[in-house]
Amino acid sequence: MSSTDVTADVSTATTAGNDAGDASVFIPAPATPYQGDIARYWDHEARPVNLRLGDVDGLYHHHYGIGDVDTAALGDPKDDAYEKRLVAELHRLESAQASLLLDHLGDITRDDALVDAGCGRGGTMVMAHQRFGCRVEGVTLSAKQAEFGNQRALELGIEDHVQSRVCNMLDMPFETGQTAASWNNESSMYVDLHDLMAEHARILGVGGRYVTVTGCWNPRYGQPSKWVSQINAHFECNIHSRREYLRAMADNRLVPQAVVDLTPATLPYWELRATSSLVTGIEEAFINSYKDGSFQYVLIAADRV
């Protein structure tokens, strides 16, 4: 499918779908005016940096990358095909990020159910199903994203196992204690962290695993820096501090097993992206805040006890 195929418009309680009707989703009314704004934001998002990277192999991400740049694969910047290789390299680093998140989910079997809270266009969900063979449920505020993810699952023939729906991650339609692992991949900066961790703790079984990959402001810096404020304004989000994550987990029976500072690992992605034609203007804020220590890119994996 091309990245422009999904065309439904949204935002009041209704259903919407593509022409085939197969990927249609129920659209509940937003829980708050803010969530309505965020639904509209993602319904209308079509940045080439996301669509062109997804077109590389059909995994559409809305998160950033980690790992060293493969300069040999990039080759000579003067070659005609350099930009195509650069897009593929940025995409490889974004998929490496999702892969690292999945590494931290623990032992998952085919019979388990996983939950992706704030699933975007579903790239991480597809990777999770391909790795574990199990059911993966995703929630997003955006009907367009849910339809896009469901359409991709249909095309891949995995629609029985990978399903996106329009739903508030603070009130998920999953039974208490039945989820083996759940995650937020760059989606926790849109909600209150105590409410979010309480909901993950509710759906996870005891012994289940919660993982987040997120950008957070560094309490050692003092307060959110001007770069962090710029990122918040750019995405209409509310970046939390590292301390808030750990406190919200501790208060909700989620005990961290790993806290990994991915800041050095994400800088090569940003520095490469800043040289591309796909820049969006936010690159400087990420690079400067990671370098001045006011902002960190972290993975936290926690056990539900």
Ligand SMILES: C[S@@+](CC[C@H](N)C(=O)[O-])C[C@H]1O[C@@H](n2cnc3c(N)ncnc32)[C@H](O)[C@@H]1O
């Ligand atoms: C930056 S995107 C990340 C998407 C995806 N996790 C990925 O890695 O590609 C943020 C996502 O969070 C979702 N989101 C924000 N607030 C939400 C909420 N209250 N409930 C459900 N999803 C939410 C948005 O709809 C969007 O899909």
Ligand SMILES: CC(C)=CCC/C(C)=C/COP(=O)(O)OP(=O)(O)O
């Ligand atoms: C780490 C932080 C603070 C993330 C904020 C959430 C966010 C918008 C992630 C990337 O989305 P995207 O892939 O749509 O963004 P872009 O268009 O910049 O690639």
Ligand SMILES: [Mg+2]
């Ligand atoms: Mg992106």
